[in-house]
Amino acid sequence: MNNSTSYDFSQLDADKYFDDNCHDILQIWYFLEYNSTQDTDAYMNYDSDEDVYQYIIQGLKKGFEGEGSSLGTPPPMNQDFWNWAVRDKNLQSNVKASGWVTCPKQMCGALGWEGSPDIAGVGVSSMFRMLRPRRTCAD
Secondary structure, eight states, rough: TOOOOOGGGGGGGOOOOOOOOHHHHHHHHHHHHHHOOOOOHHTSSSSOHHHHHHHHHHHHHHHHHHTOOOOOSSSOSHHHHHOOOOOEEEHHHHHHHHHHHOOOHHHHHHTTTOSSSHHHHHHHHHHHHHSSOOOOOOO
């Protein structure tokens, strides 16, 4: 498959993304963060687009294999792939979740937080956001 061939991205289920390699997770996180926010610190911290592509494909393959299925033919590394990777909120959520579970200290460092994630209040701030009352347009 060459870079000009159309690929059906609906077959890529970002919910299946799984990785337990902190380096790979953080590389993807930095890439997604840079492309979402244009944060230059994030840009300076990921290796290359080619490496990030490989890490994403590896994580998808691991997830599919963990469920006894196969990724099949991986997508080409072209602009359509990058658009999918950046816009797919499930991929971003799963990369972040993998990072917080597998390597919370490194995730704190990536966010600029110092010290222990427990002391820094990662869990507390997450719970606060989840439990805080939501205002509606009618309020």
